Amino acid sequence: GQNIDQPTEMTATEGAIVQINCTYQTSGFNGLFWYQQHAGEAPTFLSYNVLDGLEEKGRFSSFLSRSKGYSYLLLKELQMKDSASYLCAVRSYSGGYQKVTFGTGTKLQVIP
Amino acid sequence: NAGVMQNPRHLVRRRGQEARLRCSPMKGHSHVYWYRQLPEEGLKFMVYLQKENIIDESGMPKERFSAEFPKEGPSILRIQQVVRGDSAAYFCASSPNAGTSSHEQYFGPGTRLTVT
Numbered sequence: 001g002q003n004i005d006q007p008t009e010m011t012a013t014e015g016a017i018v019q020i021n022c023t024y025q026t027s028g029f030n031g032l033f034w035y036q037q038h039a040g041e042a043p044t045f046l047s048y049n050v051l052d053g054l055e056e057k058g059r060f061s062s063f064l065s066r067s068k069g070y071s072y073l074l075l076k077e078l079q080m081k082d083s084a085s086y087l088c089a090v091r092s093y094s095g096g097y098q099k100v101t102f103g104t105g106t107k108l109q110v111i112p
Numbered sequence: 113n114a115g116v117m118q119n120p121r122h123l124v125r126r127r128g129q130e131a132r133l134r135c136s137p138m139k140g141h142s143h144v145y146w147y148r149q150l151p152e153e154g155l156k157f158m159v160y161l162q163k164e165n166i167i168d169e170s171g172m173p174k175e176r177f178s179a180e181f182p183k184e185g186p187s188i189l190r191i192q193q194v195v196r197g198d199s200a201a202y203f204c205a206s207s208p209n210a211g212t213s214s215h216e217q218y219f220g221p222g223t224r225l226t227v228t
Binding site for chain 2: 033035041042043044045048087095097099100101102103104105
């Protein structure tokens with residue numbers, strides 16, 4: 001089976017940097033995704049990592065260590081609109097097909 | 113290129129009625145996924161379908177729930193004899209054909225089901 005852990009909630013200040021961690025246990029690992037979900041809306045894709053290292057995309061960066069089963073999402077220069085839930089999702093290959101499993105999400109509140 | 117479409121966006125049903133949720137994937141996508149999300153909770157996988165095939169239904173409740181993705185037309189998630197506990201947001205996502213590339217899942221706007 002798969003197990004994905006993220007903090008439930010985080011609070012950070014506008015203009016600051018915040019790191020949201022995700023640990024996972026899975027067999028057949030084949031990629032990790034981060035999604036952003038504003039309250040009442042659909043999740044939207046932020047990043048994808050399949051190799052170890054850091055992927056940077058504007059104010060958002062995502063890091064992966066496959067050996068440690070660990071990823072983080074780094075948000076820089078926080079804005080109020082970044083208040084949302086951030087979902088870590090792990091793709092694995094099992095039983096002949098790809099499967100994506102979502103964590104429960106980290107609710108980030110950005111305060112002035 | 114239209115995104116993933118779901119309808120209705122809001123659905124109210126009385127206990128015991130049937131709910132039918134529709135999902136049209138993005139053009140060119142043949143993989144469809146259904147998720148359920150309770151308020152303040154994460155996405156729970158329900159079922160993964162390709163055209164005319166159910167690939168993984170390990171997240172579907174054994175009774176009252178069914179899903180299909182016919183050769184023509186949208187994917188349908190059907191809930192029979194709804195109960196209050198079925199009230200949730202149901203999201204559909206689609207992805208392109210196969211592969212191990214960075215093909216993420218594209219999500220529809222969701223259907224919010226309320227059972228009264």
